[in-house]
Amino acid sequence: MKFLVQRVKDLEIENLKIKEALLIYVGIEKGDENKNLKEIVSDLINKEIIEKDGKFVLKIKEVNLPIVLISQITLIASFSKKGKISFDNSLERKKAIEIFEKIKNEFQNQGLDIYHFPFGSYLFIKNINIGPNNFYFSF
Numbered sequence: 001m002k003f004l005v006q007r008v009k010d011l012e013i014e015n016l017k018i019k020e021a022l023l024i025y026v027g028i029e030k031g032d033e034n035k036n037l038k039e040i041v042s043d044l045i046n047k048e049i050i051e052k053d054g055k056f057v058l059k060i061k062e063v064n065l066p067i068v069l070i071s072q073i074t075l076i077a078s079f080s081k082k083g084k085i086s087f088d089n090s091l092e093r094k095k096a097i098e099i100f101e102k103i104k105n106e107f108q109n110q111g112l113d114i115y116h117f118p119f120g121s122y123l124f125i126k127n128i129n130i131g132p133n134n135f136y137f138s139f
Helices: 037-045 093-109
Strands: 002-014 014-029 050-053 056-057 068-073 115-117 125-139
Touching: 002 050, 002 068, 014 115, 014 125, 037 093, 037 115, 068 093, 093 115
Parallel strands: 014 068, 068 115
Antiparallel strands: 002 014, 002 125, 050 056
């Protein structure tokens, strides 16, 4: 399971417009159906990735920013030596949808303000990356 977390402002996706948020891309791969999602989300929201006074000292759960979850198969992509893309490590769609929904529920269970779009949605996303701060996590 892979996450790419970005702190963004002026986020626009479809009809959703948010002044500032954490945009979290989620890649789900084979083997993720056996992982403890509650533990993963808890670990993620306890990462000190929010900047204050020039230092990363605040945890995701400590800031009152909405979280926007987006499924992102390209986080699971691999490439051959010739540059051909492969998604062989991605989990089958039906199981990945179930896991994505469970991840969303775990974030909500933590009392966080969550927005999401259906798994696999083709989206146009417009935002300004603050920092830019991008954090990549693999569980």
